[in-house]
Amino acid sequence: MKHIYDSATDFAIFTVDVDGIVSSWNSGAETIFGFSELEMIGADSCVIFTPEDRANGELAFEMNTAAATGRAADYRWHLRKNGERFWADGVLTPIRDDVNEVIGYLKILRDITDKKLAQEELKRLSATDALSGLYNRASFDVRTQEMISLCERGGHTLHLLLIDLDRFKEVNDTLGHQAGDELLLEVASRLKNASRESDFIARLGGDEFGILQLGIRDPSLGGSLAAKIVHALAQPFGIGETVVEISASIGIASSPDDSAEASGLMRKADIALYKAKSAGRNGYQHFTDELDRIAHKRNQDSNALRAAVAAKQLSLVYQPIISCYTGQATAMEALVRFPGRHLSDYSVDYMIDLAQELGLIFDIGVWVFAEASKQLMRWKSLGISDLKICINTCAKELLHNQYLTSISDALVVSGIEAGDIDIELTERDAIDLEGNGVLEALVTAGFRLSLDDFGVGFSSLSYLRTLPVTTLKLDKSFLDGVPLQVSANAVAKSVITLAKELNLLVIAEGVEDKVQAQFLNALRCDAFQGFLFSPGMPESLATEWLMANRNSHPSHEAVSPAQ
CATH class of the missing domain: 3.30.70.270 (Reverse transcriptase/Diguanylate cyclase domain)
Structure with missing residues (x-):
């Protein structure tokens, strides 16, 4: 029996009396703990426990558990003779006499430090x-x-x-x-x-x-x-x-x-x-509670917008772009509107931002492009052949892998040509798209590109040399102070002059009074857009407006910008 006891060198096997004093110590225990049999026989087994476990009375707790239940698991750090800690996995069982009284305990444990460290590393990596x-x-x-x-x-x-x-x-x-x-x-x-x-x-x-x-x-x-x-x-x-x-x-x-x-x-x-x-x-x-209220409202708006897009419950209004030379509408800009109790009171900018956040902007863009294209064909069938349609877009929509396919399909259905459409995008979006080939693909397909709201974003004039745009739309902020403030006039004049030297058409947005129009006309601005001429109109009113505009300005001959 002693031979078997000492042959188990991978396991520490030892016995202690009811006070924790070691009574036997095998060769495996010598190998694992570093204490010899001579050193441990008669010694307190507390020496192999860490200071923390000694303070917590872990040895006494183990012995009480083993006596009460028949075994006590040991899964903790222990100490070697040199003070080094190692992780042990073991069990303590009671030794009983002939009358079933506990007279000591048998402990069997093994060093599983490598396994423990590997587990800790896996735990660390998972965390x-x-x-x-x-x-x-x-x-x-x-x-x-x-x-x-x-x-x-x-x-x-x-x-x-x-x-x-x-x-x-x-x-x-x-x-x-x-x-x-x-x-x-x-x-x-x-x-x-x-x-x-x-x-x-x-x-x-x-x-x-x-x-x-x-x-x-x-x-x-x-x-x-x-x-x-x-x-x-x-x-x-x-x-x-x-x-x-x-x-x-x-x-x-x-x-x-x-x-x-x-x-x-x-x-x-x-x-x-x-x-x-x-x-x-x-x-x-x-x-804050106010932020929570806003978030709840935005969640309602999000649900309402998803439902409106899914049911195609959107609408378009059309605002004319007027030639400075003829007074005739050369294009109609299609502007999306979001009807319904939850959506109609919001600004379009808010709704577009929300649509981008929800990943709905492409679906909205596809619908707008298709509807505006069909509307242009209806106007052409009424004899208004020299009219273009302007459609807004953004980088997220243009980068969708189905964008080019969707607008090509819309052209086939409507029967109009790419050259009938001006695609408008802001400076920020145009710059984000620079170099990825989307804008170039649109130009190659025959579309014209307009830089919308110029002056709101970066206003970096150097981009005008490299972006494949044909038209520059001045944001209405350029008209603040025009024509009463000398500095405002100088800024507007310099931008329009530069754009003309780059062979870009210039459209002034937000024109609201005749004095502004006359000033811009003198600077050879090509076209106007604003409430001076008309707000956005639904299809039926836009058609009536166009017919009246054609009748009152039948000539396409240019007139002096100074007139």
Whole structure:
């Protein structure tokens, strides 16, 4: 029996009396613990337990459990003779005499440190983001609820900061995903430097990060950290040989004030983040009840818009574009409207932003293009042959993989040609599309491109040389102060002069009085659009207007712009 006992070198096998004093010690125990049989026989077995387990009375607890139930599992750190810790998996069973009294205990355990470390590494990997080394979304969700519970017990406040990087997509698109990954690593480093050691930082996915900050009931703490992060991330990043500038938008929600549930706290931080982005980005916003009300209303609007698009319950109005030389409408701009109790009171800009956010902009664009094309054909059938239709679009719509197919199909159904259509897009969208071939494909197909709302976005005159546009539409802000203010006149004149030198047609938007029209006419502006001539009109009124306009301005001969 002693031979078998000592042959089990992979297992530590030893016995102790009811006081924990070692009574036998096999060779496996010598190998694993480093103590010889001579050193351990008669010694207190507490020496193989860690100081924490000694303080907690773990040996006595194990023996009591084994005596009561027949066995006690041992799954913990133990100590070797040299002080090194190792992870052990073992079992303690009672030794009984002839009258069933416990006279000692048999312990069998093995060293599973390698297995434990491997498990810990797998656990760490499952809890962390592979790229940044920060915690991941799953860990963040679990930790959020744990810290909320801690707040409830200790009277603390938990601040949840939801961080979204502004303009990160531009870095990926222009410099590539490797540069984007390097930037995310730098962002993670700056977040750690800005935060306290006790703060819990995670990458939630893409360019979104989260921070949990536990502290006293002081609402300013979350804002102080957010301000530090906004400042830190606004500083330039060196990515390879390129200097990159981004910013951050941050939403803050606090527990228990805003929510005592992890999902609710996250939702409210997301609402605050959306507000921070809407306010111009590069800043932070605390959650408020007013933001919650707005979010609920936006959710209602989203449902109403989805239903309207699905049922094709949209409409178009048409606003004329008037030649400065003939007084005749050369084109009608198709403007989408969103009817219904929930949608009709909102601005079109709000609805378009919401449609883009919901991924509905392509469906809306397809419907608008098809309806406007069919309307133009109806006008042509009435003898109004020298008229074009202007249709607004945006980068998200143009980048859809079915966009070119959808407009080609609409042309076939309506019977009009690509040259009958001016496609309008803003400076921001035109710049986003530069270099990807979509604009060039439209020009090749015969469409004309107009740069809409010029002056609202970048107003970079250098882009006018490279973008394949034929028409420049001046935003109505260019008319502020015209013609009474010398500086306003000079700006309008310089832009129109440059556009003419680049062989671009110039259309002035937002013309509201005759004095403005006369001033622009003198500058050789090509066309006007605005309430001076007509607001947007539904199909029937637009048709009546066009017929009256043709009858009152039958000549296509140019007249002097000065007249």
